[in-house]
Amino acid sequence: MTGQLMVKAEGVHKSYGPAHILRGIDLEVRSGEVFCLVGPSGSGKSTFLRCINHLERIDGGRLSVDGELVGYRQKGDKLYELKDSEVAAQRRDIGMVFQRFNLFPHMTALANVMEAPVQVKGESKAVARERAERLLDRVGLGDKMGNYPSQLSGGQQQRVAIARALAMEPKLMLFDEPTSALDPELVGDVLDVMRDLAESGMTMIVVTHEMGFAREVGDSLVFMDGGVVVESGHPREVLGNPQHDRTKAFLSKVL
Amino acid sequence: MTDKLSKDPAPTPSGSGSPATPYEAIKAVPVRHYGRWISAVVVVVLLGWLVYAFSQGNIIWDTVWDKLFDSSIIDGLWNTIIISVASMALGLVLGIVFAVMRLSKNPVTGAVAWLYIWFFRGTPVYVQLLVWFNLSLIFEYINLGPIYKNETVDVMTPFMVALLGLGLNEGAYMAEIVRAGIQSVDEGQTEAAHALGMSQTKTMRRIVLPQAMRVIVPPTGNEFINMLKTSSLVSAVQYTELLRASSNIGSTSSAVMEMLFVASIWYLALTSVFSVGQYYLERRFARGSLRSLPPTPWQRVKTNLTTFKRSPEATR
Ligand SMILES: Nc1ncnc2c1ncn2[C@@H]1O[C@H](COP(=O)(O)OP(=O)(O)OP(=O)(O)O)[C@@H](O)[C@H]1O
Ligand SMILES: [Mg+2]
Numbered sequence: 175m176t177g178q179l180m181v182k183a184e185g186v187h188k189s190y191g192p193a194h195i196l197r198g199i200d201l202e203v204r205s206g207e208v209f210c211l212v213g214p215s216g217s218g219k220s221t222f223l224r225c226i227n228h229l230e231r232i233d234g235g236r237l238s239v240d241g242e243l244v245g246y247r248q249k250g251d252k253l254y255e256l257k258d259s260e261v262a263a264q265r266r267d268i269g270m271v272f273q274r275f276n277l278f279p280h281m282t283a284l285a286n287v288m289e290a291p292v293q294v295k296g297e298s299k300a301v302a303r304e305r306a307e308r309l310l311d312r313v314g315l316g317d318k319m320g321n322y323p324s325q326l327s328g329g330q331q332q333r334v335a336i337a338r339a340l341a342m343e344p345k346l347m348l349f350d351e352p353t354s355a356l357d358p359e360l361v362g363d364v365l366d367v368m369r370d371l372a373e374s375g376m377t378m379i380v381v382t383h384e385m386g387f388a389r390e391v392g393d394s395l396v397f398m399d400g401g402v403v404v405e406s407g408h409p410r411e412v413l414g415n416p417q418h419d420r421t422k423a424f425l426s427k428v429l
Numbered sequence: 430m431t432d433k434l435s436k437d438p439a440p441t442p443s444g445s446g447s448p449a450t451p452y453e454a455i456k457a458v459p460v461r462h463y464g465r466w467i468s469a470v471v472v473v474v475l476l477g478w479l480v481y482a483f484s485q486g487n488i489i490w491d492t493v494w495d496k497l498f499d500s501s502i503i504d505g506l507w508n509t510i511i512i513s514v515a516s517m518a519l520g521l522v523l524g525i526v527f528a529v530m531r532l533s534k535n536p537v538t539g540a541v542a543w544l545y546i547w548f549f550r551g552t553p554v555y556v557q558l559l560v561w562f563n564l565s566l567i568f569e570y571i572n573l574g575p576i577y578k579n580e581t582v583d584v585m586t587p588f589m590v591a592l593l594g595l596g597l598n599e600g601a602y603m604a605e606i607v608r609a610g611i612q613s614v615d616e617g618q619t620e621a622a623h624a625l626g627m628s629q630t631k632t633m634r635r636i637v638l639p640q641a642m643r644v645i646v647p648p649t650g651n652e653f654i655n656m657l658k659t660s661s662l663v664s665a666v667q668y669t670e671l672l673r674a675s676s677n678i679g680s681t682s683s684a685v686m687e688m689l690f691v692a693s694i695w696y697l698a699l700t701s702v703f704s705v706g707q708y709y710l711e712r713r714f715a716r717g718s719l720r721s722l723p724p725t726p727w728q729r730v731k732t733n734l735t736t737f738k739r740s741p742e743a744t745r
Pocket of ligand 2: 220
């Protein structure tokens with residue numbers, strides 16, 4: 175399953191004012207991989223994920239996606255910040271799914287999925303609609319296309335959000351705790367969609383507390399704490415036989 | 430939800446047991462609300478006295494009805510509508526521009542927007558109108574370099590004075606309303622749009638503003654109703670709107686009070702018609718934020734008529 179390098183982080187640092195959140199993250203995600211990110215609350219998982227599509231700017235180190243630096247261009251040994259339009263262009267290829275769905279409430283499910291292809295790629299409505307219908311079918315919501323987000327359950331909203339991200343045909347998908355705002359009985363549907371997506375070969379970085387999913391679907395897993403990578407490896411190894419005390423302490427709480 | 434209410438209560442769903450047994454409605458002596466009766470009588474008496482006073486006053490009501498559709502009054506009415514709509518449109522555009530400027534990360538545009546709002550909200554609109562009206566006292570020419578040059582008195586027609594005076598003032602109020610609307614939209618919405626690769630402008634236009642509308646529309650409706658009435662001030666700068674048209678007739682035919690009544694009737698008509706429009710506008714922008722839209726008054730009348738017979742259930 176391991177293809178070429180999709181995401182490469184070298185010594186990534188990020189601070190909010192005096193708070194030093196990411197303290198040198200090194201990791202590599204390969205194409206086609208399902209990469210799980212776990213760790214206690216406040217360890218910087220969301221922050222790191224948001225750096226990958228430049229919703230946050232990194233303060234130190236290097237972060238690249240598919241060989242391109244995120245948010246910067248390098249000429250010689252100098253870095254140049256990208257313009258807003260160039261940053262937007264980079265983000266098109268990276269899908270993101272949020273903990274709180276963030277669907278557009280003034281649009282139907284179908285319109286949510288069609289929005290970016292039409293507005294960003296300039297695709298025709300007909301083409302976008304056709305793909306949106308196919309994607310909503312794929313996430314099991316073929317009969318809910320006309321519903322507004324407020325008329326959908328949490329699990330359904332999250333599946334629409336996944337379809338919305340997929341509509342841009344991204345090469346990388348970021349999931350930030352996609353199931354932690356859901357009632358337990360709705361988690362399964364969303365995980366099924368993600369499993370299906372993983373099987374289709376999508377490169378995925380998943381921040382999750384669903385250790386079962388990580389063990390079963392994940393190709394590699396990183397345990398983060400205090401803004402650094404504490405331990406990494408195959409999910410079954412890290413989860414089954416943690417080496418580090420902090421990992422052990424964390425796993426004893428969530429497993 | 431609504432379909433449950435309108436369902437016939439008689440056949441209970443199968444499986445939940447025997448059908449509902451008919452029951453005897455409770456018959457009880459209702460509480461007497463003496464206070465309500467007394468206050469109603471007092472109010473009606475006062476109202477009757479008021480109507481009587483006006484009917485005995487030195488008012489020729491026939492003049493009111495005669496002049497109500499006088500052609501110059503209708504012209505004035507049109508001018509009131511035109512200046513109100515035009516000023517409101519200008520105010521809305523300026524409001525959006527200055528709200529976005531105010532929220533931008535650029536400190537210069539933010540300061541400019543702050544200054545604009547500070548000035549135009551902080552001085553009376555009447556004074557602003559007079560300033561525009563007297564602009565030619567300080568600038569003889571309006572000179573935009575090679576593009577445009579003209580004498581100020583030619584440019585500053587009563588309509589232009591009224592439009593600039595009302596529109597720029599309104600812009601300052603609208604900027605604050607729009608800003609509150611934009612800030613009411615969850616940050617996650619902007620993030621989601623950015624994550625999809627949408628530009629700042631697209632995000633604002635397609636995602637943020639449509640949602641901000643829900644917060645923006647109700648106070649904007651109030652602003653417009655205010656505008657309809659505030660536009661009467663521009664009679665002071667020679668623009669012949671409803672009030673000026675009415676008082677023109679009033680002073681020549683010595684029917685001052687009658688013509689003020691004519692104007693009031695039209696103002697009431699305008700604001701009433703617009704209030705209805707506002708209701709439907711608000712309803713439209715509530716789309717998606719409510720699970721089901723509230724019924725329109727007409728829909729409510731219809732359901733009331735159809736459920737009339739089942740009063741025991743309806744009055745629960
Ligand atoms: N915009 C911000 N400004 C200041 N501090 C922030 C900001 N965003 C996050 N933080 C801080 O950064 C730290 C890491 O936050 P982050 O959301 O990345 O944690 P997390 O690992 O995703 O936790 P959780 O599992 O609770 O989601 C937290 O202490 C948080 O308070
Ligand atoms: Mg988080």
